[in-house]
Amino acid sequence: MELIEVPQLIRNAERFREVVTILTRHGLADWMSGVPSIWPDRLRGAVADDSMTTAERVRVAFEDLGTTFIKLGQVLSTREDLVGRELACELAQLRANTPSDPSDEVIAMIESELGAGIDELFSSFDPVAMASASIGQVHRATTHEGDDVVVKVQHPGIERRIVNDLEIMQKLAEIAEQQSERLRQYRPVDTIREFQRSLMRELDFQRELKNMDRFRSNFEDEPDVHFAVPYPKLSSRRVLTMERLDGISVSDKAALKSSGADLNEVAHRGATVFLDMIFRDGFYHADPHPGNLMLLGPGTCDDQQPAKQVVGLLDCGMVGRINDALRDDLEAALIAAVTGDADSIAEIVVRLGEVPSDFDEPSLVSEIHDMLDDYSDQKLRDFDVSSCLRDVTRSIREHQIHLPAKVAMLLKVLAMLEGTAHQLNPEFSLAELLQPYGQQAMRRRLSPRRVYERIKNRVDDWDHLLSILPKDLGDVLHSLKQGNFDIHLQHRRLEPIVNRLVMGILTAALFVGSASLWSSGVPPLLFGVSVPGLLGCLLAMVMGVRLCWQISKVR
Template sequence: MKIEALARLERYTKRIAEIATVLGKYGLADLFGGFKYTWLQDRLKSADGQSLTDGVTQSARVRMALTELGTTFIKLGQMLSTRADLLGPELTDELSQLQANVPPDPSSVARATIEAELGQPIEQLFASFEDTPLAAASVAQVHAARLHTGHSVVVKVRRAGVAEQAATDVEIVQALAELLEQHSPSLRSYQPLAVVRQFRRTLLRELDLTYERQNQEEFGRNFAEDPTVCIPELFSELCSHQVVTMQRMNGLIGTDIEALKQSGVDLGEFAKRGANMYLEMVFRDGFYHADPHPGNLFLLPGNIVGVIDCGMVGRIDEDLRDEVEALLFGVVENDSELVAEQVLRLGSVPADCSRDKLRADLQEFMADYTGHPLNEVHVGAALSSLVEIIRNHHIVLPPSLAMLLKTLIVLEGTSRRFSPDVSLAALMQPYCTRLMLRRFSPGRIAKRARRSFRVWNRLLTALPRDITDMMARFRDGSFTVHLDHRHLDPIVNRLVLGILTAAIFLGSSELWSRQAAPLLYGVSIFGALGYAVSLFFGWRLMRAIRKSGNIQSKD
């Protein structure tokens, strides 16, 4: 893996130089201090060897560096902002502010992309097309247009060259992640390789606008009967992998708080409708819009909630739904034992995790919220505290659950931005009650029983065959046991080096004391050379021990 990672890095030397320059500029080169590749280390420094942003927190410097590095790294930061269980609240809060600060592609480039994708001139596709984009983000930009039928639409166009640049950057990021896992103990616990692999899958889906169109169509079907929600209508004949054409929202965007207040609309009701829409997505459909930012919401006439930008979504499968329901049941029953058990079942748990300490921390956490009126409970703060407890015990949550928790945290912040009186906890109560009733309904119990029966049936069917096979191997002498001695090679190498050093030292002492020829000023030349070699080997051995921390280290 090490050779492959280095080969990939060598292929993209120019881009790596740009990345290294930005890291040095923002004083982030120390993150790669464990690398032992001189050609890379030389680039991880600013011109004067100092940080150019003294007085700025490291989290803010990470955000600024990712912004400067462009689309791929902005998307990486946005994905990492959902992983408070890995990075902690300070860094994830900073990454949540990531916004692309990029100039739009020239209108001629956007027009050429649309015509190439849809196979007709712009004039035949649209009655009018605005060359100045309404908005430009890291992946795509949006232009206003009007169809020949009179419909007012927006056309989302993928930026030119973004896919090619992303492919290069992902290769580099994956190679760096492999090296980080090997050489940077401080970052190894963040599982950089697993994070990058998940990011690769997510980014490829976001770059293909077909997935966004499919997501939007599914949301449209789910809310077709809800008069309080508007999902923009899509015009499929004007969509492709790089172009999406949809109905234009004629309303007020959620980021324009002053205009919302001056509209005279009941913002409390608007906030409740928006929050209920997301809760329906999560608890009813198991398929939700994962970016409840105010910029993705519109206030439409009639106090209707409009939703845009369906590229980032989350899904809750049946297994995760069951585990989350059990977790909520434990919280409702104030059962710290059950909550701790569910946290351990949901996450990746280190071998040295103290279950008693986890249970005690969770009991203290639940005591802080027990007995309080629902309108006084801040879901975002509660979930953030829960994630912090999980992180302190070095438990890594599955990405789907981490995204769900992040969505609920952001959702509460967005709701309170529209109306401080809105309580997400109170709005969630009927959904949680519905979950509990559904969990213990005869249908769900029967379904779980059928699933358990299938599992036990497979086990009981395979067990006799496996035992017979094992006994047959045992009888004919082909039964083998493989032991994996992890980290044994460095220990053996140090032991051999120590024995060799001692042997050379003793042999040299014998030559020196007997004045074995040839002599120089009465000193045995071979004895002196042996002393020098044994001192060098001894120095190397002590240096290796000091770098590992202690003589018993396995690293």
């Protein structure tokens, strides 16, 4: 496909040139060398910095490219199954150091979004941002009711820039998938589409507000867990006002120690909150890094119980969801891991993921058997969940199994959760904390109510099938009787094959016909050689060479 034919390129020509230039500068655009383009040759074939690994060059390039590419890198850091451990770890270091916007632009954005003056909305508003991230910045404020709040404001114009970058990413992904066998295994088109959906949801602060309300509802009976209270009347799609939480960030271990906090209790409580979200609620905070957790102080409780320190959670923009079917598979995988059933684990992996046509299931089962043997002699307290998940992810990637994004995100969250807890207490054991959830899962799956629900669902499925079968079978028999029964087959990616086949037939026909003209001496003649025959043979040879070159690129 010619780049100049792409409508997005016309709208975003300068930005497209900038993206290609930066990728080339870091030696990451070699896959574009075979693409006909309007860009000058100086944008191609740059020599990469030999002092940096490919993963490091990707990270630096994403930092140079700005907000949207940094967010993409952060998302890819959760897809170790897709990009590999080295690149995932490197991209996990990406942090957007975005300068704050001028106060007059921020205030104008708030007033435009909320439809009132800043003095009408807040009794006080600090024009100096307390923090600035890739999408928005945060300001302290006080409501007219005297509540201390923070106001999260989207950077002006950031949505338009992100949309433009997403269009460019989509086109680059299509080119990469067409031109590079190496990049094709990363499924760039599907990855960018999933990233686009995720990022556009993150740009809508109303979604984060709803997430906060849902988390608060799920934990309303647990006084030692706190999510900020949102203020819907002071919020919009680009402005989010929420309760200001005052406490100690879990990332500040020295301050936690100085406060006298029990770090083991904080790690245990924080991890329990996330496991409850995952296995109890099926709706979880998907970014459990230390900066998103705070220690707020003692919670409310009765007189007989000592006060517990409250764990507060920030930034509810990125969430994960687990439906009943996925929860069943997760529970089955936990039970299979406990019982050492490698065949069942492999079956679940295959059912959840998308396997290649040459998938070797016995090999995967054998690897899982070996992995279970490696971990079987470890005590529960010493079991390294993160290491086990990395081994599973590595095996999945080696067999080119592509997991759904929601599964990959869950695996990453569990690994991040253990890492965050280990920063507080190196002796913390996530496996010990997971054990009761595995036992609960086994009891739940074998409970009479669950067995009844499964039987009922099967009966409903069979009842539906039996209700539609007579009519569908009658339609098929009627079509057979009338002689108009058709079978429609859908062939994906068949067009390039057909095109090459037609090109081969035309090339052969042209060569045979031209050779006949040459041998027959069909005029006009040049030095006794038939000019039509000679030109036809040369054209056939050019077509044949080009066809062979195209076929050699497809492995």
